[in-house]
Amino acid sequence: MKKILIDAVSLLSPLTGIGRYTYEVSSRLQKLSTDKYEIFFNYGYHSKELYGLSNNQSTAEQKAKKLQLFIKKFPFFKKISRYIYTYMARFYQTTYDLYFQPSFIPNLNIKTKKLICTVHDFSFKLQPQWHPKERIEYFNENFDLVKKADHIITGSNFTKQEIIDYMQMPQDKISVIYHGVNHGLYKLYPQNELQETKAKFSLPKKFLLFVGSIEPRKNLLTLLKAYNLLANDEKGELPLILVGFKGWENQEIMQEIEKNRDFIRYLGFVSDSELAHIYNLAAVFIYPSLYEGFGLPPLEAMACGTPVIVSDVASLPEVCGDAAFYVEPTDSIDIKNKILAIAKDEKLREELSQKSKAQAALFSWDKAAQEHLKVIESLLETRF
Known part of the structure; x- marks a missing residue:
């Protein structure tokens, strides 16, 4: 059974855009691929447990979220933690068949045969004043690592064109997969x-x-x-x-x-x-x-x-x-x-x-997850 690692650090904070995307796609990929792939999540350590929305949080999830909350209070710790997180990956012995980074910049110290990154937008480049200083520094130093990806996913044709313009990436290496809506939750209520x-x-x-x-x-x-x-x-x-x-x-x-x-x-x-x-x-x-x-x-x-x-x-x-x-x-x-x-x-x-x-009604997370799975399968069927 092939091993897939999904970066899930965004799930340690309250779920805003990227965290929501990561959770909704990951939870469905787990269900869609149980007989073909073994999925792990990277929180700075690797686990088969998907964190996120459960009210019954495990002890490990509670501790990880408390640590993340503490780190986010101090920009210096947040900056240092990124580098520690990146460096510590060198010590993991597992080689994954595919590593999926749903939040821009991959950790190239993770041992993997194939790499997928999601690029959500270019606000860090176009409007750096909208972001904390430490985030802009990190992106300026590391964003080119995205070019190492075997494939890039993005959420709109608008951003696909930006990827082509700003990164000079070939079109066939970019897939547009629209985000979805949880229609079981967001619906008309009596x-x-x-x-x-x-x-x-x-x-x-x-x-x-x-x-x-x-x-x-x-x-x-x-x-x-x-x-x-x-x-x-x-x-x-x-x-x-x-x-x-x-x-x-x-x-x-x-x-x-x-x-x-x-x-x-x-x-x-x-x-x-x-x-x-x-x-x-x-x-x-x-x-x-x-x-x-x-x-x-x-x-x-x-x-x-x-x-x-x-x-x-x-x-x-x-x-x-x-x-x-x-x-x-x-x-x-x-x-x-x-x-x-x-x-x-x-x-x-x-x-x-x-x-x-x-x-x-045209947008659903089920459809988005299925499209992600197609990209994953197409890469894993390619000879290494």
């Missing part, structure tokens, strides 16, 4: 099933929703500026609710939220089931991101039948199709006008809701 979540967070009857990390890349300052152009009675009719992991460089954003706490609330990081309920309860979802290699939250909102406003840039039009209301993300007046237009037009919201559900 109103009675939503009431506990609504009460827990004291959610208003009608509200505008943003979901994503609170950091510069998500363009929240422009969204807040646009929202503040609304009259107070308009804000009162459509309060703004923000949900997501507290990222970095967000002091100014948090100050703006605090100054407008009568109309704007930040709920922080919520559970997956709570998030699905909040999508259902929202009147409108807005995602004015400046740059995305894919963009999961709009698709999750669509699966819940929520009308969606998104930026008209990067991969977002490719993913959202004709099911979204588009804005120019640097134009606060355009954002304000689109918020008002959709908030006041029930017919438009219903039309977008129907289109949203149909668009989201």
Whole structure:
């Protein structure tokens, strides 16, 4: 039985984009390949246990997540830990048939016959100011290691073209595999099933929703500026609710939220089931991101039948199709006008809701995992 190693360090932190992708694909690859491949996960040590969403965490998972949480508090430790993690791989004796790095940069000290890397976007290159300094240093020093991959996976044709442009990689070494939606979770719920979540967070009857990390890349300052152009009675009719992991460089954003706490609330990081309920309860979802290699939250909102406003840039039009209301993300007046237009037009919201559900149905993690498995099989069938 051939051995596959999947890097899973992203599963030691709260699941944002890359962690979500890693978990959803890995959990399905485990089920799809039990009779053909033996799958291991790399957390700095190798294990057959997939960490992530279980409430019954093993002792090993609890310890690993506590250590990761401690390391992330200190940029110096985080930087050093990357190098320790890379170096320690030299001491593992197992040679894997395939090593899959779902988060950009592979560890070339891992002994493997074939290598797959996923490149999600080029924000580190195009907008380095959006990232912590230590991350940019690490990417600048190590990103070229991705070129060692036998194959590259990416989440959109938009990013595939960037890979070709910035890395000069041949097209036949790149596969576009769209991310998915967990349709068992992100779906329409009966109103009675939503009431506990609504009460827990004291959610208003009608509200505008943003979901994503609170950091510069998500363009929240422009969204807040646009929202503040609304009259107070308009804000009162459509309060703004923000949900997501507290990222970095967000002091100014948090100050703006605090100054407008009568109309704007930040709920922080919520559970997956709570998030699905909040999508259902929202009147409108807005995602004015400046740059995305894919963009999961709009698709999750669509699966819940929520009308969606998104930026008209990067991969977002490719993913959202004709099911979204588009804005120019640097134009606060355009954002304000689109918020008002959709908030006041029930017919438009219903039309977008129907289109949203149909668009989201095109994307699933099951399909994504099957496409990943095809890439893996094609490489493992190639003679070493």
